[in-house]
Amino acid sequence: MADISAPPRVTSVDVARRAGVSQSTVSLVLSGKARGRISARTEEAVRAAAAELGYRPNVAARALRTGVARSVALVVPDITNPFFGRVLRGAQRAAQEAGYTVVLVDIGNNRAWEAASVQALLAGPADGLLLFESDLPPGTSEHAIQIEMMPGRGLPVVRLDVEAGVDFAVDHLLALGHTRIGHVSSNFDAPTFDLRAARMAERLGGPPPTVKAPFTFEGAKQAALDMLDEGVTAVFCDDDILAGGVYLAARDRGVRIPEDLSVIGFDDLDFARVLAPPLTTVAVDAEGLGAIAFEALARDLAGDRPPDEQVMPVALKVRESTAPP
Amino acid sequence: MADISAPPRVTSVDVARRAGVSQSTVSLVLSGKARGRISARTEEAVRAAAAELGYRPNVAARALRTGVARSVALVVPDITNPFFGRVLRGAQRAAQEAGYTVVLVDIGNNRAWEAASVQALLAGPADGLLLFESDLPPGTSEHAIQIEMMPGRGLPVVRLDVEAGVDFAVDHLLALGHTRIGHVSSNFDAPTFDLRAARMAERLGGPPPTVKAPFTFEGAKQAALDMLDEGVTAVFCDDDILAGGVYLAARDRGVRIPEDLSVIGFDDLDFARVLAPPLTTVAVDAEGLGAIAFEALARDLAGDRPPDEQVMPVALKVRESTAPP
DNA sequence: TTGTATGCGTTATCAG
DNA sequence: CTGATAACGCATACAA
Numbered sequence: 178m179a180d181i182s183a184p185p186r187v188t189s190v191d192v193a194r195r196a197g198v199s200q201s202t203v204s205l206v207l208s209g210k211a212r213g214r215i216s217a218r219t220e221e222a223v224r225a226a227a228a229e230l231g232y233r234p235n236v237a238a239r240a241l242r243t244g245v246a247r248s249v250a251l252v253v254p255d256i257t258n259p260f261f262g263r264v265l266r267g268a269q270r271a272a273q274e275a276g277y278t279v280v281l282v283d284i285g286n287n288r289a290w291e292a293a294s295v296q297a298l299l300a301g302p303a304d305g306l307l308l309f310e311s312d313l314p315p316g317t318s319e320h321a322i323q324i325e326m327m328p329g330r331g332l333p334v335v336r337l338d339v340e341a342g343v344d345f346a347v348d349h350l351l352a353l354g355h356t357r358i359g360h361v362s363s364n365f366d367a368p369t370f371d372l373r374a375a376r377m378a379e380r381l382g383g384p385p386p387t388v389k390a391p392f393t394f395e396g397a398k399q400a401a402l403d404m405l406d407e408g409v410t411a412v413f414c415d416d417d418i419l420a421g422g423v424y425l426a427a428r429d430r431g432v433r434i435p436e437d438l439s440v441i442g443f444d445d446l447d448f449a450r451v452l453a454p455p456l457t458t459v460a461v462d463a464e465g466l467g468a469i470a471f472e473a474l475a476r477d478l479a480g481d482r483p484p485d486e487q488v489m490p491v492a493l494k495v496r497e498s499t500a501p502p
Numbered sequence: 503m504a505d506i507s508a509p510p511r512v513t514s515v516d517v518a519r520r521a522g523v524s525q526s527t528v529s530l531v532l533s534g535k536a537r538g539r540i541s542a543r544t545e546e547a548v549r550a551a552a553a554e555l556g557y558r559p560n561v562a563a564r565a566l567r568t569g570v571a572r573s574v575a576l577v578v579p580d581i582t583n584p585f586f587g588r589v590l591r592g593a594q595r596a597a598q599e600a601g602y603t604v605v606l607v608d609i610g611n612n613r614a615w616e617a618a619s620v621q622a623l624l625a626g627p628a629d630g631l632l633l634f635e636s637d638l639p640p641g642t643s644e645h646a647i648q649i650e651m652m653p654g655r656g657l658p659v660v661r662l663d664v665e666a667g668v669d670f671a672v673d674h675l676l677a678l679g680h681t682r683i684g685h686v687s688s689n690f691d692a693p694t695f696d697l698r699a700a701r702m703a704e705r706l707g708g709p710p711p712t713v714k715a716p717f718t719f720e721g722a723k724q725a726a727l728d729m730l731d732e733g734v735t736a737v738f739c740d741d742d743i744l745a746g747g748v749y750l751a752a753r754d755r756g757v758r759i760p761e762d763l764s765v766i767g768f769d770d771l772d773f774a775r776v777l778a779p780p781l782t783t784v785a786v787d788a789e790g791l792g793a794i795a796f797e798a799l800a801r802d803l804a805g806d807r808p809p810d811e812q813v814m815p816v817a818l819k820v821r822e823s824t825a826p827p
Numbered sequence: 828t829t830g831t832a833t834g835c836g837t838t839a840t841c842a843g
Numbered sequence: 844c845t846g847a848t849a850a851c852g853c854a855t856a857c858a859a
Binding site: 523524525526527530538539540541544563565566567568569 | 829
């Protein structure tokens with residue numbers, strides 16, 4: 178039989194009755210504000226009663242009263258991408274330690290949903306927002322941190338050092354002797370990708386041959402096929418998934434990696450290691466990114482001003498997908 | 503300057519004042535219970551005022567008053583695994599349509615955290631639980647659905663047809679002429695993995711050579727190395743990640759796939775396609791699993807009894823990692 | 828058809 | 844040191 182009746186919630190009044198004190202005393206004790214106001218004896222009695230009854234404060238009531246939900250939202254473009262899973266885990270760990278809960282909003286790579294989702298959130302239980310490659314809807318004033326965005330729109334930013342990342346990558350390729358280097362870039366419109374393109378152009382003395390691809394192996398493969406026609410000897414990919422697409426295209430065309438084509442990815446997703454040959458890629462601390470972002474938001478929520486911009490180091494992980502041309 | 507002051511929240515009282523009606527009228531209109539009770543004119547006025555003011559009901563207040571939060575929690579073993587990302591997305595999509603929000607709890611493959619996390623949830627804003635390969639802490643009576651568990655402990659279950667999955671896999675291997683088939687199994691303790699082992703033993707007329715591995719490429723590789731020593735000509739893996747470990751081990755030992763060793767995975771994660779050779783695997787509708795599970799929970803929450811067990815079909819996706827011995 | 832009054836469980840401000 | 848008491852914003856029974 179379906180259990181319609183709600184589980185019998187035990188409230189602070191129940192605890193008070195059990196301990197033989199008033200409800201406000203219970204609240205005082207349990208919220209840790211009893212320092213020198215409540216006798217050790219009563220405090221003990223209250224705690225015992227609460228434990229016996231299995232009392233858990235009602236978060237809705239607390240949120241209503243205090244105006245804070247101790248919860249933040251993380252908005253990501255695509256939770257299906259393991260990278261964001263790692264970011265979420267990092268944020269969640271940091272949040273848990275601070276007594277916060279994080280609710281995940283997955284945009285599903287669909288910018289159209291974005292506004293609606295974020296709107297829903299603002300009405301919702303979120304004290305603040307962690308926005309990954311995403312903007313605050315205009316007109317909304319909220320506590321928010323932007324991840325992987327550039328500073329300048331008033332919100333604190335936490336981002337990867339992508340400039341260093343592309344520098345590592347192209348320097349590595351240049352050192353190997355490559356001169357015709359292509360760029361397999363993301364067709365998802367975000368500042369971090371613009372930045373990569375700009376940086377490559379800068380280091381290479383002009384814009385490289387470029388194709389734009391979606392974050393799917395199949396889509397990236399199609400784009401990479403075009404890139405192969407350009408006659409490049411090496412490609413830098415905005416993401417490991419894109420690099421996977423390049424592997425697929427190369428396999429189709431019979432071009433060997435790294436003998437005929439060097440490829441470098443970005444993110445160091447787990448599967449980069451299991452590709453054949455193992456992918457050289459820019460390794461990134463995704464969990465750290467999430468954790469740092471949460472911490473910045475926590476400071477903001479606490480009324481403390483977080484840094485305007487925090488950039489996290491990256492490192493080139495040289496495996497076997499790169500070689501001299 | 504950090505904005506300490508909370509954004510000025512607009513309440514139903516503000517809307518009422520603006521529309522020149524009482525607060526209860528606003529509530530009636532906005533909760534859709536105005537059918538034939540409120541004149542079209544006032545209703546219009548209320549809606550206009552709400553829109554102008556940008557009114558969003560306070561969820562904490564509503565939750566306190568009604569006793570429901572319109573939010574469910576999804577507990578997964580490891581959000582870093584893309585499979586669970588897909589499940590989450592499916593659940594989230596279904597939830598969004600029903601006006602629910604889903605909060606994700608990542609156990610991080612750490613059973614020790616599990617109880618604590620779930621406990622926190624029960625106190626929290628979750629009306630119900632979606633438990634992936636996880637049990638309800640004893641003594642807690644809550645609305646919950648189990649995913650990828652076996653029926654029998656009182657909770658409705660939504661699961662994959664893993665029996666069919668292993669049948670497809672071993673039939674395929676048998677048809678190819680394999681007789682020495684190994685099992686690379688998960689060391690994460692869950693019924694779905696026990697079921698696979700049992701089914702294989704059943705189909706094979708006895709327990710196959712087996713190794714247990716964690717869900718990491720490196721760990722799976724180590725385990726697979728042992729398996730290679732057993733002299734099997736084919737392996738069935740509980741998961742594509744495990745299969746990836748087998749690829750790594752095979753590469754190390756110089757055994758060729760599929761000429762020397764056939765391998766079959768489970769889940770059809772995206773990267774299965776980009777492996778060399780592309781992995782033959784049991785494809786599974788992870789998003790559907792999440793969606794169906796949410797729907798079952800929604801029915802439960804509505805006081806309607808969900809099916810005791812729902813099993814979702816799977817299909818063998820034959821690619822190039824299997825061949826005759 | 829609409830308004831008044833009440834309470835959900837908490838925290839916080841006061842008196843005592 | 845402790846206990847009444849007043850909100851927080853909303854939904855709803857009941858009165859008008």
